[in-house]
Amino acid sequence: MNDLAFSGLELTDPGLLRQRCHVDGAWVAADGGATLAVFDPATGACLGSVPDLGAAETRRAIEAAGAAFPRWQAKLAKERSAILRRWFELILAHQEDLARIMTAEQGKPLAEARGEIAYAASFIEWFAEEAKRTYGDTIPTYQADKRLVTIRQPVGVCAAVTPWNFPAAMITRKAGPALAAGCTMIVKPASATPYSALALAELAARVGVPKGVFNVLTGSATRIVGELTASPVVRKLTFTGSTEIGKVLMRQCADTVKKVSLELGGNAPFIVFEDADLDAAVDGAMLSKYRNSGQTCVCTNRLLVQRKVYDDFAARLKERVETLKVGNGFEAGVTQGPLIDAGAVRKVEEHIADAVAKGAKVLTGGRRLSAEGLFFPPTVLTGVTPEMKVASEETFGPLAPLFVFDDEAEAIRLANDTEYGLAAYFYTRDLGRAWRVAEALEYGMVGINTGHISTEVAPFGGIKASGIGREGSRYGIDEYTEIKYLAMGGIGACNAVPA
Numbered sequence: 001m002n003d004l005a006f007s008g009l010e011l012t013d014p015g016l017l018r019q020r021c022h023v024d025g026a027w028v029a030a031d032g033g034a035t036l037a038v039f040d041p042a043t044g045a046c047l048g049s050v051p052d053l054g055a056a057e058t059r060r061a062i063e064a065a066g067a068a069f070p071r072w073q074a075k076l077a078k079e080r081s082a083i084l085r086r087w088f089e090l091i092l093a094h095q096e097d098l099a100r101i102m103t104a105e106q107g108k109p110l111a112e113a114r115g116e117i118a119y120a121a122s123f124i125e126w127f128a129e130e131a132k133r134t135y136g137d138t139i140p141t142y143q144a145d146k147r148l149v150t151i152r153q154p155v156g157v158c159a160a161v162t163p164w165n166f167p168a169a170m171i172t173r174k175a176g177p178a179l180a181a182g183c184t185m186i187v188k189p190a191s192a193t194p195y196s197a198l199a200l201a202e203l204a205a206r207v208g209v210p211k212g213v214f215n216v217l218t219g220s221a222t223r224i225v226g227e228l229t230a231s232p233v234v235r236k237l238t239f240t241g242s243t244e245i246g247k248v249l250m251r252q253c254a255d256t257v258k259k260v261s262l263e264l265g266g267n268a269p270f271i272v273f274e275d276a277d278l279d280a281a282v283d284g285a286m287l288s289k290y291r292n293s294g295q296t297c298v299c300t301n302r303l304l305v306q307r308k309v310y311d312d313f314a315a316r317l318k319e320r321v322e323t324l325k326v327g328n329g330f331e332a333g334v335t336q337g338p339l340i341d342a343g344a345v346r347k348v349e350e351h352i353a354d355a356v357a358k359g360a361k362v363l364t365g366g367r368r369l370s371a372e373g374l375f376f377p378p379t380v381l382t383g384v385t386p387e388m389k390v391a392s393e394e395t396f397g398p399l400a401p402l403f404v405f406d407d408e409a410e411a412i413r414l415a416n417d418t419e420y421g422l423a424a425y426f427y428t429r430d431l432g433r434a435w436r437v438a439e440a441l442e443y444g445m446v447g448i449n450t451g452h453i454s455t456e457v458a459p460f461g462g463i464k465a466s467g468i469g470r471e472g473s474r475y476g477i478d479e480y481t482e483i484k485y486l487a488m489g490g491i492g493a494c495n496a497v498p499a
């Protein structure tokens, strides 16, 4: 039975809207009935509420996930694969409804929300296949009477803590490999965007994911995640969010020595060399800067442009930026939705004010569209220098600051001058430069003549303050398995072999 229907969302399947948490196969409220409100960032309207769960409910969820683990682990890989495949198919079958729920709670334009649902589904599809490939090894023995092998086994109960900017994909990028490997999972989604997570749980239940295998808890992050990180039953934490919180959670996991994977903040450089195809570079900059209104961890945060082409590139970028349409994500033609909250708007304004105070110029945009609301125009700054906040802090908004450089060595030095190491991009038509720069950049992912690198088939992740581990690709399931080494002695000499 549906707990709620957003008025005016025109869903084909209102049953996807859940105002209860999914724990041990049941839809539950908080013990004391406490709830958290959920708002539409485009209008400020209250969409509904979700339970404000605490420590006691979290302990019960951990117990349920622990109880479900043996039976889920014992299923054949093919059986887990088939269930995941059905989940993938059902997510795609409900793409429109899931996208509308996402635009309502997160604000991204409907076209982008549809794209995220497809992207989210692709991780379930990919790991439905990877479930059948958790191979081990046979190892040439070191003693005649021994045989050595390895097997890979699921880690166990996993906790996932996810952000608001990709409310579906950041969950499936974790739940896909976890469930494929035979783990069970407890998800704590961002409080701003819980309905996408709960809709995924509804579809998981419909395809026969057993109770306790995939649980979604909403409420106080400190209380829920405090329990998850303290529990010895939880063997792994996977987190996507800010570096600041990632460090907190990594510390909290130390007492129980959990396996952790962290997808954290970024400060992506976008380098345009003088030999680049400038039209292609502008296309790439638009994609890597303004996707999700600049609210992605792999968004370009700094544009480094070689002096000879600086003015030409700036003019072409300005022209393209001014074609973007800011508004409610449900409105036809809108390409930039609202930012997630007032804090996000303030951060963009602070970075612009700081840069202008230190000599930068606003080429386009620069001021919020109205005193109220969370809409901020896509903005380009020129004359930006390393002393400005935008050089070292992640803006996480629609701000493109242009820096100038003179040669390759300076471009690499500027690009690497950050604590972060998630994504980097550069444009050149020189093959030698492509290899030299790609190898010199201190990042987990590098786009060469492209502004879009995210896909389920390639390893997503960063180094330094941008995190630990990789998601997606043939490596993603490694985060959810342990390698066990078996040494079998007493084999004896083979009597078929002459002494």
Ligand SMILES: NC(=O)C1=CN([C@@H]2O[C@H](COP(=O)(O)OP(=O)(O)OC[C@H]3O[C@@H](n4cnc5c(N)ncnc54)[C@H](OP(=O)(O)O)[C@@H]3O)[C@@H](O)[C@H]2O)C=CC1
Pocket (backbone or CB within 6 Å): 161, 162, 163, 164, 165, 166, 188, 189, 190, 191, 192, 219, 220, 221, 222, 225, 226, 240, 241, 242, 243, 245, 246, 248, 249, 262, 263, 264, 265, 266, 296, 297, 394, 396, 422, 466, 467
């Ligand atoms: N590397 C990547 O793939 C990504 C990185 N990010 C980074 O995350 C930041 C923006 O996302 P944002 O959601 O604001 O990040 P936050 O780190 O604030 O929140 C992420 C998640 O952590 C939870 N959380 C917050 N504080 C605590 C705490 N003290 N203890 C336990 N859990 C906590 C939040 O819950 P609640 O919502 O209830 O506060 C949310 O579910 C940016 O820096 C961005 O770069 C974002 C997405 C992807």
Ligand SMILES: O=C(O)[C@H](O)CS(=O)(=O)O
Pocket (backbone or CB within 6 Å): 163, 165, 166, 169, 170, 295, 296, 297, 298, 454, 460
């Ligand atoms: O949350 C994010 O920023 C995502 O990791 C970005 S992407 O995977 O959609 O590129």
